[in-house]
Amino acid sequence: MILGAAGAAAAALICLDPGHGTPPAVGRQTEPIGPGSHVFKIKDGGGASGEAAVALAIARRTRALLLARGYRVAMTRTGPTFRYGNGGNIARAQFCNQHHAALMVRIHADGSSSSSLHGVSTLVPAWHRGWTDDIYGPSLRAGRAIQRAVVSATGAADRGVVRRSDLTGFNWANVPAVLVETGFLTSPAESRLLHSGAYQQRVARGITAGVAAFAGR
Numbered sequence: 761m762i763l764g765a766a767g768a769a770a771a772a773l774i775c776l777d778p779g780h781g782t783p784p785a786v787g788r789q790t791e792p793i794g795p796g797s798h799v800f801k802i803k804d805g806g807g808a809s810g811e812a813a814v815a816l817a818i819a820r821r822t823r824a825l826l827l828a829r830g831y832r833v834a835m836t837r838t839g840p841t842f843r844y845g846n847g848g849n850i851a852r853a854q855f856c857n858q859h860h861a862a863l864m865v866r867i868h869a870d871g872s873s874s875s876s877l878h879g880v881s882t883l884v885p886a887w888h889r890g891w892t893d894d895i896y897g898p899s900l901r902a903g904r905a906i907q908r909a910v911v912s913a914t915g916a917a918d919r920g921v922v923r924r925s926d927l928t929g930f931n932w933a934n935v936p937a938v939l940v941e942t943g944f945l946t947s948p949a950e951s952r953l954l955h956s957g958a959y960q961q962r963v964a965r966g967i968t969a970g971v972a973a974f975a976g977r
């Protein structure tokens with residue numbers, strides 16, 4: 761490739777992390793929630809029923825839209841199974857760290873014992889010295905932009921931006937990171953939407969618009 765006289769800055773890389781898909785024997789293993797932590801959590805409880813497939817479908821649509829806008833994209837998994845590194849949330853963060861991502865976007869869907877809960881929320885790292893102090897500000901900015909854009913693109917209820925101190929995949933990230941809970945699979949109406957290609961595309965458009973608002977382009 762030959763660059764023009766002015767050159768061209770490398771396009772920002774967005775790291776997409778569709779949640780779950782860990783083999784159960786690996787998922788039940790534990791890992792520290794942050795560097796040096798004595799608090800351990802399981803790597804992957806499997807998520808809500810059907811969540812791994814919905815998250816992957818939305819991530820693949822988001823990848824296509826981001827590539828069309830000129831971003832580079834890396835995905836922690838492109839098929840049903842997550843296999844990178846030791847298979848946990850530390851590995852998901854390390855994957856995005858090693859790609860020097862401008863942003864890590866974790867894609868999930870929610871579940872609740874109440875079938876009436878519905879809507880979209882975006883989780884961001886809480887501030888923790890030595891873990892997230894370097895990514896707290898940009899992660900919050902990205903989270904606000906993505907939450908606004910996904911609510912706007914889908915018309916879903918706005919459950920807001922939520923700071924979380926207990927998420928391993930945030931506490932090991934050295935790049936800005938957010939986690940979009942794209943809706944509740946335990947809500948019959950929202951589950952129907954989340955399984956439809958048309959609605960997945962609206963979610964993907966929202967995530968892409970939010971990324972663009974944060975990262976430019």
Ligand SMILES: [Zn+2]
Pocket residue numbers: 779780807808811868869
């Ligand atoms: Zn999940």
